[in-house]
Amino acid sequence: MTIFEKICAKEIPAKIVLEDDECVAFHDINPQAPVHVLVVPRKPISRLIEAGEDDRELLGHLLLRAAEVARRLGLAEGGFRVVINNGRNAGESVPHLHVHVLGGRPMSWPPG
Numbered sequence: 636m637t638i639f640e641k642i643c644a645k646e647i648p649a650k651i652v653l654e655d656d657e658c659v660a661f662h663d664i665n666p667q668a669p670v671h672v673l674v675v676p677r678k679p680i681s682r683l684i685e686a687g688e689d690d691r692e693l694l695g696h697l698l699l700r701a702a703e704v705a706r707r708l709g710l711a712e713g714g715f716r717v718v719i720n721n722g723r724n725a726g727e728s729v730p731h732l733h734v735h736v737l738g739g740r741p742m743s744w745p746p747g
């Protein structure tokens with residue numbers, strides 16, 4: 636089980652923002668912005684490249700939940716960034732698909 640599966644199963648504590656049948660959203664333990672939340676599918680897809688056509692609805696759901704997290708945590712007006720790190724060069728460190736929601740400060744582009 637990945638650490639995120641354990642969080643979804645409530646075997647490891649996390650500061651949960653919202654959850655439903657398909658996903659859990661919780662605060663990142665090492666926040667990179669004033670607001671940094673991870674939206675994690677309960678289904679243990681390793682990373683985006685491993686998602687299939689069967690996951691079409693789930694992937695859309697994760698983005699809608701990311702927007703809901705942003706709304707609930709007051710990021711809708713000021714803006715926020717949504718990030719998925721896929722693989723080594725992107726800095727992926729947990730092999731369980733997750734959508735980062737970052738906000739609460741201005742961000743530069745391109746990302747590092």
Ligand code: AMP
Binds near residue numbers: 638647662673727
């Ligand atoms: P990534 O580098 O895209 O794979 O993102 C993994 C994220 O998971 C990092 O931002 C970590 O800080 C975060 N993380 C790792 N363990 C935990 C945990 N137990 N609770 C919350 N966030 C975690």
